[in-house]
Amino acid sequence: MNGFAAVDFEFARQVLQRGIAALFVVAFLSTLNQFRPLLGERGLLPAPELLAWTRSSKRAARLLRPTLFRFVRYTDRRLVALCTAGIVIAAALVAGIPQLGPPWVPMLCFLALWGGYMSITSIGQTFYGFGWEMLILEAGFLAAFLGSDEQPPPTVVIVLFWWLVFRLEFGAGMIKIRGGQEWRDLTALMYHHETQPMPGPLSRQAHLLPRWFHRGEVLGNHFAQLVVPWFLFAPVLGLFLPGPVPAIVGAVAAGIVVATQLWLIVTGNFAWLNWITVVLAFSAIGVPGIGAEPRVAASDPPWIVDGMPLAWLVVTCAVGVLYLVLSWRPLQNLFASRQLMNASFNRWQLANAYGAFGTVTKERIEIVVEGTTDEDPDAATWREYSFKGKPGDVSRIPRQFAPYHLRLDWLMWFLPLGRSLEDWFTVFVVRLLAADAPTLRLLAHDPFAGEQPRWVRAVSYRYRFTTRAEFRTTGARWVRDRRRPVLGPVALRA
Incomplete structure (x- = not known):
């Protein structure tokens, strides 16, 4: 200098x-x-x-x-x-x-x-x-x-x-x-x-x-x-x-x-x-x-x-x-005892406070969204919507997306951490029921190929990585077990 x-x-x-x-x-x-x-x-x-x-x-x-x-x-x-x-x-x-x-x-x-x-x-x-x-x-x-x-x-x-x-x-x-x-x-x-x-x-x-x-x-x-x-x-x-x-x-x-x-x-x-x-x-x-x-x-x-x-x-x-x-x-x-994380102190977002992951979650809970074209939800065959970045298919290798930001997938991770479902998720389910094309393009796979499902539901699963022995036996990257229903089944009103 x-x-x-x-x-x-x-x-x-x-x-x-x-x-x-x-x-x-x-x-x-x-x-x-x-x-x-x-x-x-x-x-x-x-x-x-x-x-x-x-x-x-x-x-x-x-x-x-x-x-x-x-x-x-x-x-x-x-x-x-x-x-x-x-x-x-x-x-x-x-x-x-x-x-x-x-x-x-x-x-x-x-x-x-x-x-x-x-x-x-x-x-x-x-x-x-x-x-x-x-x-x-x-x-x-x-x-x-x-x-x-x-x-x-x-x-x-x-x-x-x-x-x-x-x-x-x-x-x-x-x-x-x-x-x-x-x-x-x-x-x-x-x-x-x-x-x-x-x-x-x-x-x-x-x-x-x-x-x-x-x-x-x-x-x-x-x-x-x-x-x-x-x-x-x-x-x-x-x-x-x-x-x-x-x-x-x-x-x-x-x-x-x-x-x-x-x-x-x-x-x-x-x-x-x-x-x-x-x-x-x-x-x-x-x-x-x-x-x-x-x-x-x-x-x-x-x-x-x-x-x-x-x-x-x-x-x-x-x-x-x-x-x-x-x-x-x-x-x-x-140096404050109650340090703020990712906070801005002015309207122009200059000289901000940063920080992330002050705590680490001990288990992975995923919200899995499923749909069916069957009339009776209790006897239906359910098919899963696949997201681009978040875990779904247990055999799929997670992909590298960063520095690109998949915003829907990120918020899906936060969803199980809240006490209730957020408003945007309710609208998201409605758009799936309507087979809304722009919404479906945010996903990796639509199991109904553009057709409207009769019912949609959301179920929580616990995911964990397979051990080396489990992978040699099954070829899967994840093991998941079903926890509880989160939403639905729900359908559009006539």
């Missing part, structure tokens, strides 16, 4: 800008494919009804986060146009095209992504109530001020990325250490690989590893989240201590974060949470010799400071001051 210019972090900037933009492509694509059947004009939780409610009173309006659809009436066509524009802009940033111009060009592009995606998450209700939604928004906002290829990355913005990774990792570590006993007695990962929301192809193999290995996983997690994040700030010491040591310490800390996230990527499906954490961790990896050195010649005009236009320097420093103000409450939250 050299004052206002983070001269050794050009490689970090390239990874941050292109990586965050790539994940915006995924986020907008996920929305394009799923928002309309989930939240569109005829969705399970229609966004137009939410917007109408917020227009009914000032108090309700204050609860709604910023969204373009407050000023422009929501339609499914406009949602498609917004997602398409987001994908095009993000793809251009991945290709590095806006970065070839002045810093204002990539800034406007990233702010467009930030504002456009916030317009979606603000009306996304429970289907967008995940921590990685606010994480990509905050990352996109900060990426807007990384500048372009014309000047070195601003030091203040690089440091703000370290602060984001610190809140993300240290916050998650503190949530765990304060959470369930399983994190303190080192048994959490004896259950997690099996009971996580959406297992991946290697989750069963990870679950079957020895108990001593799982204890080591938890210890490694605590080290990576509670100790390592402090060393991300080591490169700042390079401003005062000459030599490569501060930069090396920061890079090693970032490498540990990346390694732990890669393990989570290969053993689970957490949308883009782990992927964006990997991208953000690169902010602490300085590589000397990449990018132009800042100009410090006496002949430089006064509006050029450390190779950056003075106006751009003012803008980035203003962002730093803004974050200094906004960070007080999340800093308090990190």
